[in-house]
Amino acid sequence: HITSHHITSHHIILQLIKPQKMESGQSYNIRWLEQNTSSPPLGVWISPALICALAYALYNIFIKKGSYSINPILGGVVLQFVAAFLGTLLIIIICIVQGGTSALFWDWTGVLWSVSAGIAVGLAEMLSFFVSSMGVQAMQSIPIIIGGSVLFGTLLGLVLLNEELTYQGWMGVVMLVAGIAIVGMDPGAKHAH
Numbered sequence: 001h002i003t004s005h006h007i008t009s010h011h012i013i014l015q016l017i018k019p020q021k022m023e024s025g026q027s028y029n030i031r032w033l034e035q036n037t038s039s040p041p042l043g044v045w046i047s048p049a050l051i052c053a054l055a056y057a058l059y060n061i062f063i064k065k066g067s068y069s070i071n072p073i074l075g076g077v078v079l080q081f082v083a084a085f086l087g088t089l090l091i092i093i094i095c096i097v098q099g100g101t102s103a104l105f106w107d108w109t110g111v112l113w114s115v116s117a118g119i120a121v122g123l124a125e126m127l128s129f130f131v132s133s134m135g136v137q138a139m140q141s142i143p144i145i146i147g148g149s150v151l152f153g154t155l156l157g158l159v160l161l162n163e164e165l166t167y168q169g170w171m172g173v174v175m176l177v178a179g180i181a182i183v184g185m186d187p188g189a190k191h192a193h
Contacts, residue, residue, distance in 0.1 A: 060128065060142045067132035076126035080118075124149075140183055147180040 039045075066075060094103050124145075131141050154173050157163040165173070 056146060057142065060145065061138055063125070063128050064132040064138040064141070067129050070129070072126045072129035072133060075129040076122055079125050080122060140186060143183045144180055147176055147183075150176055151180070 063075070063079075070078070091104065095101055128141075128145060131145070132138070151173060154165065154169075158165070
């Protein structure tokens with residue numbers, strides 16, 4: 001039986017490059033997720049989550065910097081091509097490290113949800129370029145877009161995934177909404193881009 005004590009941030013990062021196969025052919029962290037209904041301890045996932053948050057912040061800053069110089073749809077397409085190229089390189093590295101494609105497990109359900117996520121992120125990217133090209137300060141648009149995604153993600157997680165938050169979690173969502181409202185109403189000082 002795998003417990004949360006056996007999984008560290010190091011294990012999760014290694015899973016991306018070289019997943020360990022279990023007897024059913026599933027990877028280590030997938031098996032853990034099937035056996036545990038609660039989230040892993042904060043110490044396990046906080047480092048990759050904060051790196052992800054930094055990547056999202058940079059992504060939004062780069063969109064803001066480029067939004068005055070490229071059509072929003074073209075910007076979104078270029079962004080997707082670069083992401084696809086990077087993903088292809090990582091797949092090649094995984095196949096080299098693994099000595100084949102055995103680590104690239106998938107089924108049609110995973111493909112369907114990946115396509116759906118691609119549609120959603122493509123729309124988000126184009127709309128992010130559009131909002132930024134309107135002259136909205138990054139210090140306003142980024143918290144609203146990212147904070148708004150947290151709000152919608154929480155509500156959709158409740159409705160579509162049957163996930164639950166405690167009273168403390170819902171208080172955090174309320175504070176987030178209040179913070180988004182405060183940031184959104186701040187006129188700010190406009191600077192050159």
